[in-house]
Amino acid sequence: MDHSHAHQPDITSTAHVLEELQLFGYRPFSDEPDPRPLPEGYRVAGAVADIFDALVATLDDTRLEPDLEGLLWSTVNLFHRAADRIERELDDNEQAQRQSQRDQDGSEIRSVELERLLAEGQTMLERRDAFELMRDQAADQYERHTGSCWRPRNGSMVNHRNLTSAVIDSRDFLMARQRAKSQILLPEGPKVVFSGGDSDDHSSIWARLDQAHAKHPDMVLIHGGSPKGAEKIASRWADVRHVRQVAFKPDWLSN
Structure with a gap:
């Protein structure tokens, strides 16, 4: 007897949903809040460190070693771009x-x-804050392996959160977000402007900046963002001393 054309029972929509849950677990739709937790910070740090260690261990002392620093930079930039994408959303x-x-x-x-x-x-x-954490962890790994501070090619590297109650909550949300953006891009505190040309006197520059920092512990360092010379030294000082800094790079193309 030929059973090839035997009638197969139709799968109900409920059975289909249950099968999907068994195979893939619960996945919220794009217009639903996602109840799943964010990864723990220590897991993020470990995963990022593993990524960098794997790249370095694989490419070090090989013909691809000259490309290693660029790959490490791009790895940090991967998380940076993800945070930027969510910021646009x-x-x-x-x-x-x-x-x-x-x-x-x-x-x-x-x-x-x-x-x-x-x-x-x-x-x-x-989600944005999580990717910024990943970016910051990756930037630390980049500095550990290359000895250089990671900086984005363009833009800033910042760290950031009839009327009904829903309207009020929403307005609070928008106001809080605007305040957070302003605090990041316009940090409070006394502004210390630095300019030193092509000088490479590390000891003198660090000593002067340390004096300013001792007098103004919450200072914000303002400099021209030069990739070399005194401003590069000052930027490095701010990284080591964990001092907030704002780089006003000249826009030569618009002049």
Whole structure:
């Protein structure tokens, strides 16, 4: 008897969902808050260190060693770009929240929509902060292996979080985000402006900056961001002393 064309029972939608859960586990949809936890900080640090150690151990003392520093730089940049991408998504979320605020009419539908946008924004903040942590851990590994501080090619390297309660929460969220961005890009504290030309007198420069730091422990170092000379030495001093710094690099192309 030929059973090749025997009727196969249809799989119900519930059975399909259960099968997906068995195979892949629960996965939230793109428009749902993700309840899964973020990775622990110590796991992130260990994973990033393993990535760098694996690259160095594999390429060191081989014909590819000249390419190693560039690969390590790109590894840090991978996390940096991920944080930037989420920051752009946050900008879109912020605009959506503002539009949802304007659309509020006291109805439950509008309120729920705004709550959803708020939850998405908070998740994005946490994801961005996680990638910035990975970027910072990777930058530390880059410095450990190359002896140089990691800097992005462009932009800044920053570390960052009828009316209903949903509207108020959303406005608090937007205000808090704006304050956080301002504090990062415009750090508070006395500004110490440094310029030293092509001088390479490390001892003198560090001594003067140490004096300024002793007088102003919360100082912010302002310099021209030169890749060599006194400003490079000053930037390195700020890295070692954990002093916030703002580099005003000249825009030669616009002049």
